[in-house]
Amino acid sequence: xxxxxxxxxxDAEMTAWVRLAAVLELLPGVLDSQxxxxxxxxxxxxxxxxxxxxxxxxxxxxxALAQRTxxxxxxxxxxxxxxxxxxxxERFPCPEDARATNARLTAAGxxxxxxxxxxxxxxxxxxxxxVLTPEQIAQLADITGAILESVDPEGNLSAVYxx
Amino acid sequence: xxxxxxxxxxDAEMTAWVRLAAVLELLPGVLDSQxxxxxxxxxxxxxxxxxxxxxxxxxxxxxALAQRTxxxxxxxxxxxxxxxxxxxxERFPCPEDARATNARLTAAGxxxxxxxxxxxxxxxxxxxxxVLTPEQIAQLADITGAILESVDPEGNLSAVYxx
DNA sequence: GCAGAATAGTTGTAGCTACAACCATGTGTG
DNA sequence: CACACATGGTTGTAGCTACAACTATTCTGC
Numbered sequence: 001x002x003x004x005x006x007x008x009x010x011d012a013e014m015t016a017w018v019r020l021a022a023v024l025e026l027l028p029g030v031l032d033s034q035x036x037x038x039x040x041x042x043x044x045x046x047x048x049x050x051x052x053x054x055x056x057x058x059x060x061x062x063x064a065l066a067q068r069t070x071x072x073x074x075x076x077x078x079x080x081x082x083x084x085x086x087x088x089x090e091r092f093p094c095p096e097d098a099r100a101t102n103a104r105l106t107a108a109g110x111x112x113x114x115x116x117x118x119x120x121x122x123x124x125x126x127x128x129x130x131v132l133t134p135e136q137i138a139q140l141a142d143i144t145g146a147i148l149e150s151v152d153p154e155g156n157l158s159a160v161y162x163x
Numbered sequence: 164x165x166x167x168x169x170x171x172x173x174d175a176e177m178t179a180w181v182r183l184a185a186v187l188e189l190l191p192g193v194l195d196s197q198x199x200x201x202x203x204x205x206x207x208x209x210x211x212x213x214x215x216x217x218x219x220x221x222x223x224x225x226x227a228l229a230q231r232t233x234x235x236x237x238x239x240x241x242x243x244x245x246x247x248x249x250x251x252x253e254r255f256p257c258p259e260d261a262r263a264t265n266a267r268l269t270a271a272g273x274x275x276x277x278x279x280x281x282x283x284x285x286x287x288x289x290x291x292x293x294v295l296t297p298e299q300i301a302q303l304a305d306i307t308g309a310i311l312e313s314v315d316p317e318g319n320l321s322a323v324y325x326x
Numbered sequence: 327g328c329a330g331a332a333t334a335g336t337t338g339t340a341g342c343t344a345c346a347a348c349c350a351t352g353t354g355t356g
Numbered sequence: 357c358a359c360a361c362a363t364g365g366t367t368g369t370a371g372c373t374a375c376a377a378c379t380a381t382t383c384t385g386c
Contacts, residue, residue, distance in 0.1 A: 006281035013292050015324075016300045019307035020291065022324040024191055025233045026314045042372085063334065070188045075373055077336055082372095099334045099381040118169040128183065129176050131309045137179045139302045144182035146294045151189045161178075161185045205342085226364065238343055240366055245342095262351045262364045 027127065034123045039116040044069065045079060046120065049105060049113045051160075052089065058105040061094060065103055067156050088112060190290065197286045202279040207232065208242060209283065212268060212276045214323075215252065221268040224257060228266055230319050251275060 009017060032043045039046070051068045052058050060068070066076040080103050083089045088109035094100035105113070132140065148161060155162075172180060195206045202209070214231045215221050223231070229239040243266050246252045251272035257263035268276070295303065311324060318325075 006284055007288065008284060009287070009292065012297070012300050012304065016304040016307070017287055017291060019304055019311060019324045022233075022320050023307050023310050023314070024187060026320065027310065028187055029233075030314055044372095061334085070185075070192075072374070073335065074337085074375080078372080081336090094334095097334080097382075101335065121169055121171060124172070124180055125170065127313045128180060128310055129172060131313050132306060134175070136302070136306050136309070137175055139299070140306050141175065141179040141182055143295060143299050143303050143306075144179070144186050146299070147186050147190065147291055148182060150290045150294050151186070151193055157185050157189065161182045207342090224364085235344070236365065237345080237367085241342080244366090257364095260352080260364080264365065 030127060031120075031123060035116070035120060038119050039112070041116065042079075044071070045083060046113070046116065048076070048079060048083065049088065049109060050117075052103065052105040053110060053113050058110065059102050062101045062103060068160055070157055083109070193290060194283075194286060198279070198283060201282050202275070204279065205242075207234070208246060209276070209279065211239070211242060211246065212251065212272060213280075215266065215268040216273060216276050221273065222265050225264045225266060231323055233320055246272070 028043065035041045035043055035046050041049075047069050048065065051065060052060055062073065062076060062080070065080075066073050069076065071079075080089055080091065084091060087106060089103050090106050091101050091103055094102050129137065145161075148157070152158065191206065198204045198206055198209050204212075210232050211228065214228060215223055225236065225239060225243070228243075229236050232239065234242075243252055243254060247254060250269060252266050253269055254264050254266055257265050292300065308324075311320070315321065
């Protein structure tokens with residue numbers, strides 16, 4: 001905090017950081033627009049659906065879902081309520097723990113994400129995967145892995161990205 | 164859109180993408196918290212100040228500032244109004260074009276960003292730069308450069324990241 | 327077996343962003 | 357030189373997220 005001298009970034013570091021910051025700023029918007037336009041979904045809503053679709057019985061407890069999607073519980077609660085109103089997910093009390101609520105992808109929700117996924121993957125290809133060489137794909141996995149270790153030390157999202 | 168078969172991601176591609184998505188999700192929050200806690204600033208507000216501080220006379224037209232910070236004009240207008248209320252920037256009509264408005268960093272704003280920058284750089288070091296090797300820094304610059312070419316084809320942000 | 331703490335969720339509210347509507351100035355064309 | 361159109365910016369509003377407050381179960385120690 002009160003360090004005498006700041007270790008400023010050198011040219012190479014600055015270039016990498018500024019570009020990463022630009023990606024951080026632009027890429028989410030691109031993904032969001034595509035999903036909103038083609039499916040009427042937020043990127044976050046899509047992620048909620050994706051996490052549910054991969055879970056056993058397409059069901060997860062709210063807490064687990066919040067962790068996997070890196071959201072606070074209030075945020076998830078609001079989002080799930082809206083998805084419920086649209087018939088995409090349904091909520092029911094957890095049999096094992098009366099405090100808990102389960103969220104389950106409905107048949108309509110499952111159908112919707114199956115219809116939406118190809119376009120989303122195509123967008124990811126177009127802007128990320130297909131503009132990189134196989135070596136760069138591997139490098140990117142290592143680099144983001146290192147960043148995640150420092151940004152997510154408790155491994156809250158590790159269930160998602162550790163493969 | 165109606166492609167017969169989707170080109171799904173293979174394992175290596177999926178790993179890289181999922182991790183990048185996690186970084187996209189987590190890193191902005193980390194940067195935002197540090198700035199909010201230590202300086203009472205949004206990451207976006209910080210970026211507005213940073214762009215102004217690097218401009219000649221610490222002054223930019225609203226449109227130029229919006230482009231450099233990748234914001235819509237309405238968003239910038241609201242943010243600048245709040246920064247103006249806090250004495251961090253000031254607005255005045257552009258002499259050359261009566262339609263335009265200039266935003267200038269005040270002395271207090273300049274002082275504030277100089278005080279804030281070291282902590283911000285330290286955070287960037289801690290979570291990005293210092294967890295990577297010099298080779299990885301170079302790789303990251305290339306990778307993000309390639310992504311930006313596809314995500315920002317008109318080069319709206321290129322004034323910022325092209326170095 | 328019961329008081330206190332921890333856990334799981336929901337609801338209310340304030341603040342920020344996107345979108346649309348709007349006003350004012352500048353530019354081009356006949 | 358007048359009209360249409362483009363450009364630069366502000367304001368209003370709806371929707372989403374963060375934070376705080378609250379309720380309802382479950383666990384823990386004595």
